[in-house]
Amino acid sequence: MFIKSDSLPASYLQNTLQYEGGYVNRSDDKGGETNRGITIGTLQNAIQKGVVSKSVTIRSLTNDLESVRKIYNDLYYAKAKCFLIPHPLAFAHFDASVHHGVGGAIKLLQQTLNKFNGNLTVDGGFGPLTIKVLDAIILKVAMKILIDTYQDMRVAKFNSIIAKDPTQKVFINGWLNRAAMVRAWCHQQE
Structure with missing residues (x-):
């Protein structure tokens, strides 16, 4: 449950x-x-x-x-519809919404779901199809794997930000530490 x-x-x-x-x-x-x-x-x-x-x-x-x-x-x-996501994945999504903005966090969620054949358009919109795919994948994929994949998507986003704007590299250690701490806290909750 x-x-x-x-x-x-x-x-x-x-x-x-x-x-x-x-x-x-x-x-x-x-x-x-x-x-x-x-x-x-x-x-x-x-x-x-x-x-x-x-x-x-x-x-x-x-x-x-x-x-x-x-x-x-x-x-x-x-706004990020964290209330539709089971704990502790909801925390990873909430934290990402604060850090990346709501649309950015929803895109991360959609990318995560697509790693498990979600076939979603990554548009930052949390509509009925995203909900349906999320509910189906949660029944098939272990929470730990979903959390790890979501956090891996965040790390990829950090690298993308830096590739587009190298001046942002000054923040990478803090970003990576945050992603690691979110991952660890979520795993403790399982």
Whole structure:
């Protein structure tokens, strides 16, 4: 039996915050001004949608864990449809949605499913066909193998990013460490 959660589990928030530090605004970081993995653009989107109040600032997220949780739940966990994915693969997908964006994480999931003859168009859309293929493959493929394949897709994405923009190589060690830690945590959950 597979466990699924309708809302962001506290352990997912806690683990992802281990990889997402505090406030940064590095000129070489494509995410721009960011705090706890939330870019200024994502925060503005959250304010516009009423997820958090207008008083929340990118810097206030350092001490405002409730706003971080709301943004993670509504704009990452729910939007990436992690609630349709069994634990612990749902955590790998959630963490990737924070790190790569929701569309990027869904593409990683689709690529993973395609490794097991999913025959999906990798379009970043989590529609009925992706759900159907996911449900079928979960019944056939061991969770450990799915997690390993998903994390391997992330590592390939990191290498693709660097191939397109070598200035991003400065981040590779952190990215690889994060992927390894997500993989290890997921395996501990099986």
